[in-house]
Amino acid sequence: MTKLSVNINKIALIRNSRKGNNPSLEFFSRKIIEAGAYGITVHPRPDQRHIRADDLSDLVEITKELEVEFNVEGNPYEDRLGEYPGFLNLIESVKPSQCTLVPDDSNQLTSDHGWNINSEHKKLVEVLDYLKINKIRSSIFIDPDKSQLDAAKDIGVDRVEIYTGPFAEAFKKNDENILNTYKDAIEYANNIGLEVNAGHDLNLENLSTLLSYGDIKEVSIGHALIIESLIYGIENTVQKYIKITA
Numbered sequence: 001m002t003k004l005s006v007n008i009n010k011i012a013l014i015r016n017s018r019k020g021n022n023p024s025l026e027f028f029s030r031k032i033i034e035a036g037a038y039g040i041t042v043h044p045r046p047d048q049r050h051i052r053a054d055d056l057s058d059l060v061e062i063t064k065e066l067e068v069e070f071n072v073e074g075n076p077y078e079d080r081l082g083e084y085p086g087f088l089n090l091i092e093s094v095k096p097s098q099c100t101l102v103p104d105d106s107n108q109l110t111s112d113h114g115w116n117i118n119s120e121h122k123k124l125v126e127v128l129d130y131l132k133i134n135k136i137r138s139s140i141f142i143d144p145d146k147s148q149l150d151a152a153k154d155i156g157v158d159r160v161e162i163y164t165g166p167f168a169e170a171f172k173k174n175d176e177n178i179l180n181t182y183k184d185a186i187e188y189a190n191n192i193g194l195e196v197n198a199g200h201d202l203n204l205e206n207l208s209t210l211l212s213y214g215d216i217k218e219v220s221i222g223h224a225l226i227i228e229s230l231i232y233g234i235e236n237t238v239q240k241y242i243k244i245t246a
Contacts, residue, residue, distance in 0.1 A: 005039035007222025114142035144185035168201035
């Protein structure tokens with residue numbers, strides 16, 4: 001079984017388009033969890049265009065109360081900007097179930113590539129040691145590259161999250177070469193004993209194909225799920241995903 005963690009950034013983006021607290025992150029997080037999701041994911045950024053730093057304390061309390069996981073994604077090397085306290089300071093304050101390290105820069109629209117672990121080896125090991133001391137499961141966002149999987153195994157990360165943007169595009173185009181790259185990478189990770197998460201551009205149409213490639217512990221889905229919720233409703237949409245991941 002693969003666990004579903006719902007990224008609520010897009011709900012926060014809609015909220016931030018007006019004053020006030022509508023739609024409420026607390027309300028929709030509870031709806032999502034009650035519908036069967038195993039976790040909530042957020043990716044705070046320095047410009048706070050969606051999730052804000054002050055959202056995290058409420059979300060960690062909700063996930064603890066409802067006994068699901070809280071996954072916080074971000075770049076551990078982001079500089080402080082205005083009221084944003086810095087990614088690792090946020091992690092220290094909320095101590096989520098999982099921290100996913102993503103190599104975004106401050107001006108990036110969305111995540112679009114994984115780490116080059118070899119070139120960032122020393123810095124990443126320091127962050128992983130910090131997470132281990134604080135008993136937070138670590139995950140590193142990477143491309144479906146066997147050399148990066150080997151490097152991730154070498155530095156002792158708990159999991160990798162394979163960036164699935166190119167997979168989703170290849171699925172639409174029926175590009176067997178790229179699809180096989182993902183299949184080979186997931187199988188390779190399974191064979192070397194590296195736990196796998198996956199995320200980006202996954203949806204109700206392509207998810208079952210990805211899950212057929214091997215053992216994937218968790219998928220993080222937000223953008224597509226929120227769009228699909230406009231058609232099916234949030235609870236029905238989550239339940240559709242649960243049927244695929246079960």
